[in-house]
Structures are given as C-alpha cells and as structure tokens.
Amino acid sequence: MAYSDKVVDHFNNPRNMGSFNKDEEGVGTGMVGAPECGDVMKLQIKVQNDRIVDAKFKTFGCGSAIASSSLATEWLKGKTLEEAEQIKNTDIVQELNLPPVKIHCSVLAEDAIKAALADYQKKAGSKTGTGSAQ
Amino acid sequence: MKLPIFLDNHSTTPMDPRVLEAMLPYFTEKFGNAASRNHAFGWEAEEAVEQARKSIAKLINADAKEIVFTSGATESDNLALKGVLEMYREKGTHIITSSTEHRAVLDTAKSLEAKGLATVTYLPVDKYGMVNPDDVRNAITDKTILISVMLANNEIGTINPVAEIGKIAKAKSVLFHCDATQGVGKIPVDVQAMGIDLMSFSAHKIYGPKGVGALYVRKKNPRVRLVPQMDGGGHERGMRSGTLPVPLIVGFGKACELCGAEMATEAPRIAAMRDRLQAAIMNALEESYLNGHPTERLPGNLNISFAYVEGESLLMGMKDIALSSGSACTSATLEPSYVLRALGVGTELAHSSVRFGLGRFNTDEEIDYAIKKVIEVVTRLRDMSPLYEMAKEGIDLKSVQWAAH
Numbered sequence A: 001m002a003y004s005d006k007v008v009d010h011f012n013n014p015r016n017m018g019s020f021n022k023d024e025e026g027v028g029t030g031m032v033g034a035p036e037c038g039d040v041m042k043l044q045i046k047v048q049n050d051r052i053v054d055a056k057f058k059t060f061g062c063g064s065a066i067a068s069s070s071l072a073t074e075w076l077k078g079k080t081l082e083e084a085e086q087i088k089n090t091d092i093v094q095e096l097n098l099p100p101v102k103i104h105c106s107v108l109a110e111d112a113i114k115a116a117l118a119d120y121q122k123k124a125g126s127k128t129g130t131g132s133a134q
Numbered sequence B: 001m002k003l004p005i006f007l008d009n010h011s012t013t014p015m016d017p018r019v020l021e022a023m024l025p026y027f028t029e030k031f032g033n034a035a036s037r038n039h040a041f042g043w044e045a046e047e048a049v050e051q052a053r054k055s056i057a058k059l060i061n062a063d064a065k066e067i068v069f070t071s072g073a074t075e076s077d078n079l080a081l082k083g084v085l086e087m088y089r090e091k092g093t094h095i096i097t098s099s100t101e102h103r104a105v106l107d108t109a110k111s112l113e114a115k116g117l118a119t120v121t122y123l124p125v126d127k128y129g130m131v132n133p134d135d136v137r138n139a140i141t142d143k144t145i146l147i148s149v150m151l152a153n154n155e156i157g158t159i160n161p162v163a164e165i166g167k168i169a170k171a172k173s174v175l176f177h178c179d180a181t182q183g184v185g186k187i188p189v190d191v192q193a194m195g196i197d198l199m200s201f202s203a204h205k206i207y208g209p210k211g212v213g214a215l216y217v218r219k220k221n222p223r224v225r226l227v228p229q230m231d232g233g234g235h236e237r238g239m240r241s242g243t244l245p246v247p248l249i250v251g252f253g254k255a256c257e258l259c260g261a262e263m264a265t266e267a268p269r270i271a272a273m274r275d276r277l278q279a280a281i282m283n284a285l286e287e288s289y290l291n292g293h294p295t296e297r298l299p300g301n302l303n304i305s306f307a308y309v310e311g312e313s314l315l316m317g318m319k320d321i322a323l324s325s326g327s328a329c330t331s332a333t334l335e336p337s338y339v340l341r342a343l344g345v346g347t348e349l350a351h352s353s354v355r356f357g358l359g360r361f362n363t364d365e366e367i368d369y370a371i372k373k374v375i376e377v378v379t380r381l382r383d384m385s386p387l388y389e390m391a392k393e394g395i396d397l398k399s400v401q402w403a404a405h
Helices: A005-012 A063-076 A081-085 A089-096 A100-126 B017-026 B040-059 B073-088 B103-114 B133-139 B162-171 B246-284 B311-317 B338-342 B347-351 B364-383 B386-392
Strands: A027-034 A039-048 A051-060 B067-070 B094-098 B119-123 B144-148 B175-179 B198-202 B213-217 B288-291 B301-306 B353-357
Touching: A005 A063, A005 A089, A005 B311, A027 A100, A039 A063, A039 A100, A039 B386, A051 A063, A051 A081, A051 B386, A063 A089, A063 A100, A063 B311, A081 A100, A089 A100, B017 B246, B040 B067, B040 B246, B067 B073, B073 B103, B073 B144, B073 B175, B073 B198, B073 B213, B094 B103, B103 B119, B119 B133, B133 B162, B144 B162, B162 B175, B246 B288, B246 B301, B246 B364, B311 B353, B311 B364, B338 B347, B347 B353
Parallel strands: B094 B119, B094 B144, B144 B175, B175 B198
Antiparallel strands: A027 A039, A039 A051, B067 B213, B198 B213, B288 B301, B301 B353
16 A cells, blocks of 8 residues: 555654653543554643643554544644644545545544543543633 | 565565576467467477476476466465365365465355355464364364365464374375465475375465466375366366466476475575574564464564554555565455464454565575664654553553453
C-alpha cells in the first residue's frame, strides 16, 4: 500500500509526540483502542481558560494511526474546547488522504479527542470552584 | 550496497542470472511446442523439457516421470487435493491437514468442505509451529484418504517431522501430500526417505522464474492416480493439460540443478547470516520474541515479535528494507497472522511480528544495515508507544480494560 506524502511526513516527523503528567492540573487524557486490535492511541490536552494550549500523543499502531494522532494534536493546539469538539474523523481522512481500509485510524483519533476532552471536563467538574472563574 | 534491500525471500526470489541465461534461447530460436512430434522444433523443445524434468526429479530423489508441471505451487496444491479426492472418493472423503498450512491448501480444503465433498481435520501445532505425528496417527479414520502437511512454514520457517508422518501414512495406507514450496532447494528433500506420495513446489522460490511449478506424483508403491482438474490435450500423463511453458521449465530445471549443487555451502552461509541478525537484534532489544522453532527452521527464516510496536509501522520505518509482517494492517482481511495465532502467540504480539527472509543474494553488508535499522526503528517506535510507556511504569497491560473496536 502506498502512503500519502502527508502520512509519511507525520510518521517520520511526528508532531507533539510525548506525554504530560496526567495528574497535572488542566491536563485531560484520552486513551482509546486495544492492543489486540493493533492500535492504541493516547492523546493529551493541556487546557487554560477553556483553550487548549498544548497537546501530546503516543500511539501504538500503523503509520496511518500515528499520522492521525499527530495531526490531531496539531489541530487541537489553540482551539477552544468547543472548537475541539467539532473535529471530525472525516476531516482527518481528507487531510491525510487515507484509503478506505485506514478510515478506522481517523475514527480512533476522533474518539481519542473526545475521550481527552471528557477526561478534562470530568477532572474540572470534580474540583468545584476551580475552572469557573468567569 | 544498493537500497532497497530485499529480505523477503519467502515471498519470492530474484532469478539467478545463470537461470535466465539457460532460458533465453527457448524464447526465440528454440521456441517449439514440446508436444509437436513431427518436426525438429518440437523435438528440441521436448528434449529441453525432459532434461529439466530430470534435474528437478534429481533434487528430490524422484523419477523424472513423476514430475507433473503446473503453473505454480498453488495449482499443485489444488490438483493434489481435488484430484485425489475425486479419484478416491469411493474409498473415503476424509482429509487431514494442519492449521498452519499455506492458504493454497487451507482454502482448497475449505472449498471442498463447503461443497460437501470432503470432511477435513485441521490439526493443531505446538508452540513452535510443529505438527505432532501422533496427532496425525490419531486423526486417521477408515474414511481418511489423504494427509496434507507442509514441509516448512512460509511465515515461521518451522520444519515439520515429515518423514515420521510419511511412515504413519504408509502404515495406514493413506496418501501423503506435502506442500514443500518453502523447503525444496533450501533443505534436503527426499520423497523416498520421507514417504511422500504427492509434493507441491515452485520455481520462483528457488531463484527460478515465476509461473511454473510442479506436482510430484508417485508412480510406484503406491501408484498415485489423480482426476485432472484441467481438461484438454492430455499433457503430463493426462494429469495436467496445457502447452508446456518450455522456457520456464528450462529455468526451473536450471534452478534445481544449482540448488542441488550449491545447497551444502549455501545453506550454512545463509544460516550464519540469519543467526547473526537474530542475535544482534535480540540482544539489543528487550522483549523481542522469536516465532518458530529455535533449531528446526529454514536457514533463511527469522520471524520476531517486537512487543509494544505495531508491525506495519515497523515496515514503514524500514522502507528501504523489503520485509513482511504478520500485522493485520498488512493483510487484506485486517486479521493478524493465523499462523502465529495457531502457535498461541497473543494477538498483540502477532500484530508486532516481522518476517525476515534471507536468500542467496544477500550480503553481510546488507545484514549489518538491517541490524542497525531494526534497532533504530524499534527504539523510535517504542518511544512513541503508549503501551511501552505503561509497561515501563509497571502497569500490567493485561489488567487494563481496553475498549476493543
């Protein structure tokens, strides 16, 4: 299978690869997938004032899965939580030119974004008083 | 050293220049049809075919008359299973095979089952991928007409105890077919000593041309009969009709001749490179696991699972080395290797497997390059792997509730 230039670029030069301490304030962590299925994505966001100021990923999976999560972190940075919710797997498919057999990689990336956002909301919600300054 | 490097010699092999040289005249000036009995063109072609048949038979200790030319091992497997079943179905319709056979055998067996023409027993293999001869013996019923067990596996290289299985087949008067596609030319094969009645193999795995293979069909003790699966001019003792591809057959013959002459020096040379590759990789990378038998293995085969790294991404990271993976992402079905699964390798490690296939034309310099590249890429991808990070933190990955998708 031939990979698109963008997939190859993200694979060779992954953006924002790494981890935040998941207990750090403002950090939301999403982990989706399963080792038996051949892909696991961990996506983390760092939020300040409802805006994602930083994002990181680690992925076990094929080149397209790595590229999808790398691209997702790029897109997440600078977005508000509301804007981040709007990222769709189809956007990733289009940007990376993923073939039909690799669409599940983009779905996984969307799920990872949603999971990271949900984790952040849960953490923020459990700390009453913080994060609701306005 | 030229890039990319070809380390996928189980899939196919480059043709030996000596083979090509032998073939060339048969495309142009010696173009006759081997079945033309009335002129010099035909005689010349026939003579070349018979010479090749002899070389091929010699490599496996058979008689030249026992070689039936086909288009390749897949056709040979089909002809063996379907042809035997159709010929002997009055006697019984039970076939015994193993779960790690090549798809050409498994899918043929499944197709016969689906049509209600056969019942098939798929024997398990041990953790090294080996068939237990006792399992073969115990699976035989009075309806069993054929045992089909491969000589060496195409993914993990494990060599089956074929001679023992042959003995059991003989004692029980059941025919024994062996798919020896990966073994012929690489390790000694003797259809007499191994008790093989039918055997499939092909030219392109042994530095010969693509598009030609053979089915060995025993003529004596017992005389094996087949119902042809291709109707036509009655070529190949009526077992396989169709004009013989003379240049390909000449190449096949030359390839067998070279393997016979050079195997004794070539096999240890390739095995030494393979052993060096294996030791260097496995010493440098923790949690790398060998798939297949540690010793009873093809000289050029090395199949390793690298925990926490997905196989397709490994291949992508080493794109200047041609390799194969048991990862689902490299298969059309999105299922990881059924061979590794049959060995009891966990799905996640099956996804993480890489197959190296060394051959005649690989060099020490190429192996050095591969060692360096594998270590570099596995290390990079492990840094990128959330599973590796978790394992390093002491989290038992088996205890995690994963959301399968």
